[in-house]
Amino acid sequence: MKRRCSLHHARGFTLLEAVVVIMLTGIVGVMVSTFVRQPIDAYVDLGRRAELTDAADLALRRMARELRTALPNSVRVDASGTYIEFLPVRSAGRYRAALSTTNTGNILDFGSSSDNSFDVLGPAVTAVAGDQLVVHNLGLPGADAYEGTSRRALTTTGTSLSSLGYTLGGTQFAYASPNQRFHIVGTPVSFGCAPLAGGAGNLRRYAGYAIANTQPTSTLSSQTGVNNVLLTNWVAACSFTYSASATTRNAVVTLRLTLTSGGESITLLQQVHVEGSP
Structure with a gap:
């Protein structure tokens, strides 16, 4: 009698009980993932935006630092607004x-x-x-x-x-x-932007080439080594403008850069005052 009682109390789960447990676990898992996914996605997106912002800010700061050394009235921008050149x-x-x-x-x-x-x-x-x-x-x-x-x-x-x-x-x-x-x-310096959809473009710095009467945008890519330096990837859009005033000693260069990665985009704008009086 004792042996039968022991066997009776030691039996396992039935198939129905196992299925119910699996279903409940799945429901709980779906509910938990629904609440957890949004904060995780937000964290990942925030990190991606921060990375893009840092890359754009670093590139624009470097451009601004060099542009401030430009010879007065030597800054020129091509017709597309994606190449800017100056004499340092x-x-x-x-x-x-x-x-x-x-x-x-x-x-x-x-x-x-x-x-x-x-x-x-x-x-x-x-x-x-x-x-x-x-x-x-x-x-x-x-x-x-x-x-x-x-x-x-x-x-x-x-x-x-x-x-x-x-x-x-x-x-x-x-x-x-x-x-x-x-x-x-010294010899000229150019910044050239090649924007592409989805952030597949880039921004580069070119140097080490001869001074020319016409802005040499089509030949800059042939520069190599330290004369052809990548400033940032992920470029989706960009524009450079130069505005000089006859009534002030300074001119203004406006730099606009849009970076895109993983569906996230950021746009930074920076204005640089350059000397306009020779």
């Missing part, structure tokens, strides 16, 4: 425009087509091979650094330079600077 200023100073009280010194003579050197007034300057001398760049025909009328190749390089020599250009610089200012610039 490496050094600047004032040239001697008149002889000293003792009738000495080497002036920059705008009336002479054979004058090719001058004294630097104030702090000494630095120039490296390949740098160019620019005087009173207006960005207009006849006084444009890109076409060469306000630019000459330096023949003097080094550090702590108190005088500068430059190659003759057939004619002297077109205009004297009202403040006797000059700039020393």
